Amino acid sequence: MPSQSNKVLSAQIQHTAESYWSRLVDLWPEAVHVLTAVQQAELKTIMGLSDYIAEQLCRHPQWIVELFSGLLNEVVRTDFDKELHEILMDLTSEDAVKSALRQYRNKQMVRLAWRDFANYSKLEEALIDLSSLAEALVIAGRDWLYQDACKQLGTPTDAEGKPQPLLILGMGKLGGRELNFSSDIDLIFTFPEHGETVGGRRAIDNQQFFIRMGQRLVNLLDQVTVDGFVFRVDMRLRPYGESGPLVVSFAGLEDYYQEQGRDWERYAMVKARVLGPWTQHCDDLHDLLRPFVYRRYIDFSAIESLRKMKQMIAQEVRRRQLTDNIKLGAGGIREVEFVVQSFQLIRGGREPALRQQSLFGAIDTLYSLGQLEYLAVDELKHSYVLLRRVENLLQAIADKQTQTLPSADLDWQRLCYSLNMANETDLRTHIEAAMAKIHAHFNATVGGGDSHEHSDHWTSLFWNLQQDEHADSLLQEQQIEDTELWPLISEWRATVAKRSIGPRGRETLDKLMPKLLEELMTQAKPSAAFKPVSKVLDKILTRTTYLELLCENPGARQQLVSLCCASPWIAKELANFPMLLDELIDPAQLYDITSIDDYPSELRQYLLRVPEDDMEQQMEALRQFKLSQQLKIAAADVTGVLPVMQVSDHLTFLAEAIIEQVVLQAWHQIAQRHGVPQGTSTSNMGFAVIGYGKLGGIELGYGSDLDLVFLHGSQQTGVTDGDRPIDAGHFYLKLAQRIVHLFATRTTSGELYEVDMRLRPSGASGLLVSEIERFGEYQLTEAWTWEHQALVRARFVFGDHELAHRFSELRAQILQVERDKNELAKAVRDMRIKMRDHLLKVGEGIFDLKQSAGGIADIEFIAQFMVLAYANEHQELTIWSDNVRIFEVLADLEILPVMEAQHLTQTYCWLRDQNHELTLQQLSGQLSFDIVKDKTDSVIEIYRHILEVEY
Template sequence: MTSENYSNKALPALVSSSAECYWQRLIETGFDPEACLTSEQSQELKSILGLSDFVATQLCRHPDWIPLLFEQGLSQLDRQQFMPELKLALESVTTEEQAKAKVRQYRNLQMVRLAWRDFMGYVSVQESLLDLSSLAEALVIESRDWLYGVMCQQYGTPSDSEGNAQPLLILGMGKLGGRELNFSSDIDLIFTFPEHGETVGGRRALDNQQFFIRMGQRLVNLLDQVTVDGFVYRVDMRLRPYGDSGPLVVSFSALEDYYQEQGRDWERYAMVKARALGPWSNYSDELHSLLRPFVYRRYIDFSAIDSLRKMKQLIAQEVRRRQLTNNIKLGAGGIREVEFVVQSFQLVRGGREPALRQQSLFAAIQTLYDLGQLEYLAVDELKHSYILLRRVENLLQALDDKQTQTLPDNELDWQRLCFAMNVPYAEELKQQIDEAMARIHDHFDATVGEDSSRPQSAHWTAQLWEIFDDQDALALLAEQQIEDDSLWHNLRDWRDSVARRSIGPRGRETLDKMMPKLLEELIVQNQSPDVFAPVSKVLDQILTRTTYLELLCENPGARQQLVSLCSASPWIAKQLARFPMLLDELIDPSQLYDVTSLDDYGSELRQYLLRVPEEDMEQQMEALRQFKLSQQLKIAAADVTGVLPVMQVSDHLTFLAEAIVEQVVNQAWLQVSTRHGVPDNLKGGDKGFAVIGYGKAGGIELGYGSDLDLVFLHQSDVNGHTNGDRQIDINHFYLKLAQRILHLFSTRTTSGELYEVDMRLRPSGASGLLVSEIERFGEYQREEAWTWEHQALVRARFMFGDNALSTRFSVIRSEVLALERDKQTLAKDVRDMRIKMRDHLLNVDSGFVDLKQSRGGIADIEFLAQYLVLANAAEYKDLTTWSDNVRIFAALAELEIISIPMAQQLTHVYCKLRNESHRLTLQGLPGTLPFEQVEQEMASISQIYLDVLG
């Protein structure tokens, strides 16, 4: 359809009504269309006002743009002019506030032009995406160049050892790198520079990396900050090496080292589209050359398909967790699946076929046809379906400049879409979208996917699910030589309760397909009929979430794990019932039992958070909780199957908590520092803040339901202030940081609370400061703390913070533990505290023992370790090294303070009791056992306790 037809086309009723409202707003600004527009131009203007809220809002704010847009022409656009026009606009600018205003106003004017062209059918979607990408690139590069000039005047020019000026190179990732950016996308960038060195010509030399980190921070702020003129782009820097925890800018050599040594599969995928933005240079060549070996292997690399398959599985998991519906990007057959099909070929064959090493999907798909890798029909269907979805996506985002891929939930926006797509009715457009996505998904399954659907031969469990008569059901079970009729009674009662619930026709159909398969799994595993009860509780929670029913229906591995884990552990069954999103973890048994290595929890969590918009704090908090739950499930699954011994279970639960503590502190820091700045005495990326773990966290002995005993410390000049717009004194800053950390831990989201945090072990307990300056903490421990506080310090361990604070805390802890003490007085204090604790906490039925609080239990062993350290550390400083009981006992034996048999007995009983405690937790039972089961072990500890403490 020609542009003339579009502009003369009658608007649908709701669009026309919206156009009239905006037209009146425009007239009220004083704009007179008759004075500067022809009647055809007025009609076209009215049309675009009704079609896009973004365009209408901008034009009502800037009516002077209207004659300019018509004068410059809407059907023609020279994207090569973006950079010179921006450069000219920024030439006279002297402050960042002025620069922000200039680039935002230019961005908004051009985005209005591009949306107008899109809605009125002036351009193909390929042209539109190229225009949007060129505009984004111009805005990023001209902002960079202006800022570079300003900073060189301020700090001098960053130079290498030979005096050559060093530039900041920017890698555009994703669709920006492929020159196929959508209308309201955020932009993923990576900043890098060629060589280390320092600035030349400033008042004092500054390290190149520090210069570029400062520049990067200011550039992100220049583009990302929301002002009265809006923002330029939401900038996401989390694809850089090490994500949020890595430096904002690294050198070429550091970039190369990272990808050679630590680059992940998903980073290879992301790098396919990476492109150095701006005018090409020798540095651009060098950068692409050093990245190429990481992305494209020399051989044909079929491992890439499995990596993409896993990434797609993660995306499907995210769609389920966030309950995304009608999503044309992430859903089955969406935009992402086309990208996966094309990029699977690029990653597999790009090492051998240089022609495939390109960022543009349109160019890559044509190359695949030219190379004979894709048939004409596949190319044609993928290309046309992709174009349809990209056009719909672009229009969806141009409605109100919002990043969305979800189809409208209101009639007005459907009418707007239909008008722009030249389709008469919403139902017809929906059908075109559905057909396009179905075609894409077929090609995805053929290339990357694993079609898990398989023809099901009729199984007798299908009859059992459909039977309503008791006698018929019991006869069928008898035929299968199943004599226990409780399975039938449990099933019948549950099915009756389900019949009274509203789960919709699709849910009912999926349930009818899934239940025979699940019952078959119960029988195959020869599980007790009792296991149906916890399984049914999981099903109760997902009956109205059909995607999870489909997951169980289509994944034999997930069904198998659901049954076996519910049978092995009521605690796991309860977790699955409370948090159905954990069912995603059951799909691949090899992944489920492949517990994250202790050193990798931090990097795994950082990667996990990359999927969540950094600015969306609610989603960030939910993601932290989901990560914790999914990792805990893996640990528990490995625990109940004997893959992990008890000592390692606690190690994993503790290191998981450490990784979460790190991210919570980083998020809290970002929120507080964005508002107030940071303490003005800090250097580099230091925070001057530490988290100390006490109790089980300190002793590396966390259990599944453990809370975190934490103490917060800081190291700062108490008279200083923060350096932000809203300055506050440093003590107040760290108080706000501590409050924010506790808020992030305790807030209940859909996935519950992150951890319960207990701060009562801080100096002066509940009445003390929430965060202490480290030297004041040391003074308190030396001069005011009670014996029980020194006992607690034995189990204290540095969990997060700067190296300087870690070193200082270790010195203070060692000095305090090594104070001279009278052993008789110490023994009395420890005994009195133990009696007080037992009187307060022990509550157990006759004939049973509490594994922790009863005589000879875990607490007695812990008190023994604490007493022996405090009594002997003045003479043997090595005793202050460890915070966990097992290594404390080993050290005591090595120093001959206790005998080797005594140390072995303490360690053996301690591990056994903790093992039993873990087992009971997983069985959903309290931590008590019949006395006779542990009588011998606990009696031996009671005797040792008596011998040592009297």
């Protein structure tokens, strides 16, 4: 280790090194004779610096001689591909290939990590070495699997009979040849043209061939075996994310990016590169993607996307409460990539030289084109190199994917030794200086925040006042007649003074409060506005990043005040979940609520930011998505942008998108342990979720629970195909239990939804999931009338199309059973009376919107009775599950007079609207009887006419 010859190892590193050396000598006693004194010294040093290297060498001491015999010399990258293909050439089983790839990977990673700690190569070269190794491993695995798959299934061909290859797009740092030591690899699989296989027992279409092969390739690389794994593989950047097919054709890629490609996907595609030997197909694929990534004109529209992505970076750091993160923190690695890629997107359409995956190459091109000054290039490059070097060494210590500076002294000493720094303070100073330079260039590219100071503004004087009489005179000068404001502010400030919020927090609060007071003065009564706002501030006082967010964003302050004044419910949500403050930054975005049909795709994109195998973060992300979307809906609601029917539609379709992801997550977890029933997959689960009640009726409100019933279509007696096989029925039971668990688990952002399963066959004593035909039999032969009433409001919300169709048939069949109308009316009346006796608790002159006579429940019972009484004569009544459309059909069929149907619909919507408003005001769903009497008297009359008449 020539570059470290004059350095002395710390006592802690020496102790660690000696410990590993003793262990190695026990396993390989020849070490003391085979290795020279110089080699022993270097080996000890390296083992002291990296637990990963030490563990691997103790497991494979035979590598040590190879390393000293030339393996530590300069890396010849083409050797990776040549050696791997030679190793795999004679292997005949997938398990043997898995083992060979993992052992080769570990030996080479030890070699590259050693070279890194010993400073044998520059950072840029080290990153290319890692990327070349990863590429060779992926391509060798692909090529072996392709040959094997062709033997089993035939060769995929196009219309002219030409063989079709699987092309692999390396994304992110792999695409840019800048891979970290312990990075995931992001891949997209594609193939040129559709067609069929030739030479197999039966022809299958090319896409099916490549999907099967792609699944095997992911498993080949990603599965953890006794030899570890090759690379963690992330396929979520493909079109439509996890819900999209694993492999699509060139035409499928082109259609997706032309019609649905998003700004973040343009950024991702800047680094996309076809892996492996270059062919005409590679040229064709890059030509196909170029128009999506690079516009023909100078694309200044990318600047707005840049601003939003800047907010997303800051939001991510706040949400995950990241500290000491050299990738995501302010001035981190991602900001350098962001600056360079933004220039590439803006000018890459006109400047072909910018269309490259390498950050180092792109930044040099920006300088040569005059887009960046020499000083900016120099500072960005040197700062980036330092952070990437720290990141690589951090990860090579234990082969862990981390970008957070260490908490252990030993790891700081390891970094300092390899980076030639005196101590932790010295290294931290260099890192902080580098990040400050990067952040300055980042802000210069994107545009800074609100820097306007209020030191001379009257609100600043008001916040810093010490005496009451001065407060009164200051308010009089401003012509503000609010005698409660100063006592409130003064008392709150005294309370805050006792809180431990640190000097930075106090300084930020003192900057924020004058600006916030200025915003409060726009309200009719500032003191009333301050009360809910102060409750939000109470929750974020110790989280300075949120105080800074409000301080720097006028839009966020304005929205905080107006929304807290409009709705105590929103104020409470913001106080309980401060991460929602991020949603207030851009008012235009806040009120631009997601389209009804877009919730599933928005949620899929949102989850892409979270590691697929981190279940805790996945669960937290689902809750955060729900909270942020619910806030947007509520904001649109209180400002009158959305009428009540649309509020319920949005809340319902938001819930459906979340149900889809929860089921997919549950499926992956159970499948990982037990495999899946024969003939099933994520796109064909043989499983369905049925929504009842408000979910079924598309009438969810804020805080509504979910009434769910789970069905499966398996009548098989076989078992699942995993390591711990279980029968199909048991698999679906475990799936249902996992779904309920994922909904109910309380994380930092609370519970996802409260789930009520009591409407399933036999209620709480019944099975958690029913086979669909058994469900139909139960409904026809055992179910009570109230269960058929509930079925009127039931609707398929997620699962297989086949089960959806079958459920609709069964529901229609059950609802169309001919019933004695008098017996039915009595059963419905009795249930309504029982419900009212149990749930109605109001004082005199008070009307409960849901349970009082003439309220929501009465209208729902009218609709349910009418469907059950007349569906046998009119099949149209079985189509809809929501009351509004049921009344429309009843009017169209002339079963219910048009005026009565319209009155019931209008009253029902009005009552629900009132209920929404009261929820947002944090009030119970009750009004004075006088307010509702005119509307509900008619409902009571219609109820009596329909349900108390003799048929």
